[in-house]
Amino acid sequence: MIAALRFWPARRWLIAALVALGSTLVIAIPTALIATPIFGREIPPTWWAWPALLVSSILIGLLVASYVADPARVPTDRATTRGGWAGSLLTFFAVGCPVCNKLVLLALGTTGALTWFEPVQPFLQLLAVVVLAWALRTRLRGELACRIRPEEVHV
Incomplete structure (x- = not known):
């Protein structure tokens, strides 16, 4: 895995950093890890919420950047795309306030x-x-x- 990252151009690293920052904000603001006048928490964040969010955001950034650059070189796999969305959504539910999430409250109630x-x-x-x-x-x-481009293959 690290070997593939060594070949990344600066553009991919920039996109990875921007997406990591963006995903941190997109998750931290509505889960009230970052205080805003719009969103609030009934229960304070856990000690592990920020480190967990940062790890997930870095992985999200790297994953999104893996789709950038040369689309002919790496085929798009629907499973990895779904994995990225699922991991992002799971992070949102994991770091959020358990009684502030409307879906959780509807399904389980406050006590649940x-x-x-x-x-x-x-x-x-x-x-x-x-x-x-x-x-x-x-x-x-x-x-x-596979480092061979389809147009380089002569049959």
């Missing part, structure tokens, strides 16, 4: 959110990191697997 959902949040984050890492690893392995 605190009793059932809050203890599961660290596992959701772990699953998010695993899914994002798998998707990134799959994309990067594809970059190393």
Whole structure:
């Protein structure tokens, strides 16, 4: 995986950094990890919320950047795209306030959110990191697997 990253041009690294920053903001603002007058939290963030969000954001940035540059070189795989979306969504639910999430409240109620959902949040984050890492690893392995462009193949 690291070998594939060594060949990345500066443009891809810039996109990875921008997407990582953007995904951090897109998740941190509505989950009220960043205080705003629009969103608030009933329960303070856990000690692991920020480190977990930063790890996920870096993986999201690298994954998105893996789709940039030469699309003919790496085929797009729907599974890795879905993995990126799933990992991002899992991170959103994992770092968010358990009683501030309307979907969780509708499904479980306040008591259920605190009793059932809050203890599961660290596992959701772990699953998010695993899914994002798998998707990134799959994309990067594809970059190393075949360095021949289709137009270079003479049959």
